[in-house]
Amino acid sequence: MKVGLFIPCYINALYPRVASASYELLVRLGCDVEYPLDQTCCGQPMANAGFEQDARPLAERMNALFARYDYVVAPSASCVVFVREGYPRLLEHREGHACVDSRIWEICEFIHDVVRPERLDARFPHRVSLHNSCHGVRRMGLSSPSELNVPYHSKLRDLLGMVDGIEVREPVRRDECCGFGGMFSVEENAVSCAMGRDKVRDHLSTGAEYITGADASCLMHMQGVIDHEKLPAKTIHIVEILNSHS
Structure with missing residues (x-):
């Protein structure tokens, strides 16, 4: 499975260790992961502030950038929910596999429901x-x-x-x-x-x-x-x- 890793802008700016851990974890679970370097904000902040139409250029950019991946995975439920629910309103003339809103998953949801590992090679004694x-x-x-x-x-x-x-x-x-x-x-x-x-x-x-x-x-x-x-x-x-x- 070809996975495109989407890292929300606030994680990229404030919690890069979460981004690194997300990439490493998916690779360890056997996924073929890529991190597109030209990605940016999904547009959620504008939409939440009442300016959803201003997010359209970002939605179009993200839809094009992640078009070639089987799955788009992100460590943020709120961003994933916005893409799933907001992009169908923002994007027009979309066809089949290119629709990112139908292929985006929150990372825990993806591991639990799609990868479905029997065990994790992890230890955290706390x-x-x-x-x-x-x-x-x-x-x-x-x-x-x-x-x-x-x-x-x-x-x-x-x-x-x-x-x-x-x-x-x-x-x-x-x-x-x-x-x-x-x-x-x-x-x-x-x-x-x-x-x-x-x-x-x-x-x-x-x-x-x-x-x-x-x-x-x-x-x-x-x-x-x-x-x-x-x-x-x-x-x-x-x-x-x-x-x-x-």
């Missing part, structure tokens, strides 16, 4: 608290929403269960929003920070050393709370754990 991001839960099905009367499942937890030495916990309010929400954190920063503090406290109640999840934006928001209040925890993206040998 207690972690699992963070479920809103896009991942309610737009992508990475876990089951707590408001639905259905048996609980979590693709992230399934993957973490393949890591040697790890102890996985989940907070009491396991899929409550951390308060980031993209533009929400800018326009309603006081509410956003209050939600972030509540969420971090909920995670710390598990006794975890690390908070992990699949969206670097949520982890960045919570790390800001941790740093500001000097709390005894760290955040780490799930791909760094799945790719870990420590």
Whole structure:
């Protein structure tokens, strides 16, 4: 399978180690991976700010850049959801295999549902608290929403269960929003920070050393709370754990 790795702009700028871990993990799992060097933002920030049509040139660029790959994989649920749901509105005269919105996957979703490994050669001897991001839960099905009367499942937890030495916990309010929400954190920063503090406290109640999840934006928001209040925890993206040998 030919995989094109899409790295969202904020991960490229702030968390390049997540990008490297994503590439290394997919290669270790047997994927033929390429990272197109000319990629840029998918357009989500403009759309979230109410200027979706301004994202059209970026959608056209991304659609062309990733046209030759069987799968497009990204370590960000929110960006993947925007491409899947926003690009059909933005792109016109699309045909068959060239439609990137039909071939893009969040990396944990891709590993869990497509690659389906029986084991991972990874070790992370720490207690972690699992963070479920809103896009991942309610737009992508990475876990089951707590408001639905259905048996609980979590693709992230399934993957973490393949890591040697790890102890996985989940907070009491396991899929409550951390308060980031993209533009929400800018326009309603006081509410956003209050939600972030509540969420971090909920995670710390598990006794975890690390908070992990699949969206670097949520982890960045919570790390800001941790740093500001000097709390005894760290955040780490799930791909760094799945790719870990420590």
